[in-house]
Amino acid sequence: MPTKDEVLTALRQVEDPELGMDIVELGLVYDVEVDDSTVKVIHSLTSMGCPAGPYIQEGVAEATRTVPGVEDVQVELTWDPPWTPDRMSDDAKFILGFG
Numbered sequence: 001m002p003t004k005d006e007v008l009t010a011l012r013q014v015e016d017p018e019l020g021m022d023i024v025e026l027g028l029v030y031d032v033e034v035d036d037s038t039v040k041v042i043h044s045l046t047s048m049g050c051p052a053g054p055y056i057q058e059g060v061a062e063a064t065r066t067v068p069g070v071e072d073v074q075v076e077l078t079w080d081p082p083w084t085p086d087r088m089s090d091d092a093k094f095i096l097g098f099g
Helices: 004-011 053-065 090-095
Strands: 029-035 038-043 072-077
Touching: 004 029, 004 038, 004 053, 038 053, 053 072
Parallel strands: 038 072
Antiparallel strands: 029 038
């Protein structure tokens, strides 16, 4: 059975092309739920009009499928709560000039 940590590690391969940083460091991954071989990834985008949205969602699904034991992937986009730079890791804040 896959673990949440394994999925999060895989999701570090998914980069926001506009910011040049992975979605985990950016705080765009809100939750990962593992139920046997089914994984649900709940994520957001930096804005509702983010042109990279479809690219990121596709990347989330593809990266999650690379985790051993994952048979089904559900990707859920949420705006609740809205993403803010406060969700970024300290490293991401430093690199992007928010800290």
